[in-house]
Amino acid sequence: MIAIIDYGMGNLHSVSKAVERLGYAYEVTADKERIMNAEGAILPGVGAFGDAMEELEATGLKETIIQYAASGKPLLGICLGMQLLFTQSEEHGQHAGLNLLPGQVVRFRGDFKVPHMGWNRLKFHQQSPLFRGLEEGHVYFVHSFHVQLEQDGDLLASTDYFGQVTAIVGRNNVYGMQFHPEKSGEIGMKLLDNYLSLCRKPLSVNP
Amino acid sequence: MLAKRIIPCLDVKDGRVVKGVNFVNLRDAGDPVELAAIYDKENADELVFLDISASSEGRATMIEVVRETAGEISIPFTVGGGISSVDHMKNLLRAGADKIGINTAAVLNPQLVSDGARKFGSQCIVVAVDAKYNEAWGEWEVYTHGGRKPAGIRALEWVRKMEQLGAGELLLTSMDADGTKDGFDISLTRAVADLVSIPVIASGGAGNSGHFYEVFTAGGADAGLAATIFHYKELTIQGVKEDLLKKGVEIR
Numbered sequence: 001m002i003a004i005i006d007y008g009m010g011n012l013h014s015v016s017k018a019v020e021r022l023g024y025a026y027e028v029t030a031d032k033e034r035i036m037n038a039e040g041a042i043l044p045g046v047g048a049f050g051d052a053m054e055e056l057e058a059t060g061l062k063e064t065i066i067q068y069a070a071s072g073k074p075l076l077g078i079c080l081g082m083q084l085l086f087t088q089s090e091e092h093g094q095h096a097g098l099n100l101l102p103g104q105v106v107r108f109r110g111d112f113k114v115p116h117m118g119w120n121r122l123k124f125h126q127q128s129p130l131f132r133g134l135e136e137g138h139v140y141f142v143h144s145f146h147v148q149l150e151q152d153g154d155l156l157a158s159t160d161y162f163g164q165v166t167a168i169v170g171r172n173n174v175y176g177m178q179f180h181p182e183k184s185g186e187i188g189m190k191l192l193d194n195y196l197s198l199c200r201k202p203l204s205v206n207p
Numbered sequence: 208m209l210a211k212r213i214i215p216c217l218d219v220k221d222g223r224v225v226k227g228v229n230f231v232n233l234r235d236a237g238d239p240v241e242l243a244a245i246y247d248k249e250n251a252d253e254l255v256f257l258d259i260s261a262s263s264e265g266r267a268t269m270i271e272v273v274r275e276t277a278g279e280i281s282i283p284f285t286v287g288g289g290i291s292s293v294d295h296m297k298n299l300l301r302a303g304a305d306k307i308g309i310n311t312a313a314v315l316n317p318q319l320v321s322d323g324a325r326k327f328g329s330q331c332i333v334v335a336v337d338a339k340y341n342e343a344w345g346e347w348e349v350y351t352h353g354g355r356k357p358a359g360i361r362a363l364e365w366v367r368k369m370e371q372l373g374a375g376e377l378l379l380t381s382m383d384a385d386g387t388k389d390g391f392d393i394s395l396t397r398a399v400a401d402l403v404s405i406p407v408i409a410s411g412g413a414g415n416s417g418h419f420y421e422v423f424t425a426g427g428a429d430a431g432l433a434a435t436i437f438h439y440k441e442l443t444i445q446g447v448k449e450d451l452l453k454k455g456v457e458i459r
Contacts, residue, residue: 011300011301011303013274013277013278013301013302013303014277014278014303017277017278017279017303018281020278021278046328047328113404113405113406115328115329115330115375116209117330117375117376117406118209118212118406118429119209119210119212119252119459120208120209120210121210121457121459137459138210138459140282140283142330160208161208161209180283182281183281183282183283183305184281184282185247185250185281185282185459186281188281189281
């Protein structure tokens with residue numbers, strides 16, 4: 001079972017249905033035990049960083065997610081959910097994140113359109129199980145803030161929007177996608193499918 | 208760089224697609240969910256549903272259509288038509304719509320745009336502007352009620368005001384070009400695109416893939432929208448995209 005973590009932010013319908021179409025059982029849940037027992041988890045999110053962290057703290061989900069990530073089972077943050085994985089965000093004041101990955105969430109700065117909204121092309125930076133059977137292509141972004149990584153090694157894919165923008169991150173069992181895979185056509189569904197297939201097997205199996 | 212978007216538009220009345228759609232292998236030519244799924248497969252970048260239901264029952268049905276569509280497709284979609292309250296927006300967004308299109312209601316109550324943007328974010332708010340050239344003014348005038356009523360508002364002033372109020376995108380329909388298949392209204396689109404720094408979706412007049420090229424280059428549009436020519440297979444989305452790609456336009 002895939003736990004889609006529900007903390008009252010944003011619309012979980014599209015991502016849930018995408019998981020269902022890919023043939024995985026899922027549960028939209030805020031229950032600690034259900035999340036800890038899941039084979040994989042997705043942390044979605046639309047809205048403001050500070051509000052989201054407040055919700056996660058008020059509901060105790062912050063601790064649950066940190067514990068879950070420590071268990072070694074796969075975790076995928078989508079859009080705001082990816083940003084929440086990082087150290088800190090400057091969206092409407094400084095807010096601490098889950099700090100599962102080191103980095104800062106900062107606003108786009110420059111003389112160009114914000115939000116970065118629309119289809120933009122992924123550039124892969126390293127091999128990843130998420131990219132199995134995939135070529136670089138366009139995915140759908142909607143965001144005004146972006147992640148500045150502290151460690152280049154966490155960058156799996158970027159896109160170009162008046163400079164390099166972090167698009168997919170990954171370290172061990174923790175992954176994030178800044179764009180919406182559930183709104184990104186075939187490529188998005190394949191990325192999601194590749195992530196979900198990681199949730200099926202234990203991570204440390206000796207062949 | 209962002210890819211230019213090709214967007215088919217479906218008119219829906221009481222939960223059924225109107226203005227016939229001429230696809231083969233269609234189980235039900237009036238089913239908006241099935242059509243949306245087909246356009247997703249045909250590589251549309253986004254979809255627009257225009258709800259032309261006149262009754263509240265028809266509008267309630269639209270929520271169901273949205274919920275089902277969101278479960279079937281993997282591209283973003285906008286719902287517009289008759290949306291005049293923040294609650295109504297919330298219901299459609301909760302059901303899975305990505306963006307809300309506001310037209311007449313924005314003219315009657317511009318604050319709806321700012322209220323919606325504040326509550327859901329600018330990226331959710333698409334202001335639809337129907338514009339027609341007014342000879343006496345020597346510029347374009349805004350129309351409401353599906354293009355039936357002149358609003359007495361200058362379109363170029365209007366689009367700036369909408370941007371200031373928090374519109375995330377403009378869906379700009381040229382009533383002069385609409386239905387002609389002679390091409391988008393390049394001068395209108397260019398005038399608007401030069402004035403605002405939010406994306407402009409050009410609509411009205413598409414007849415061939417060259418028209419999309421023109422509106423993306425000379426017109427400065429970020430997206431091109433069409434209905435009949437796609438529904439009747441006079442053009443395919445993939446065909447338009449292949450032509451654009453050959454001419455060096457970034458598409459997905």
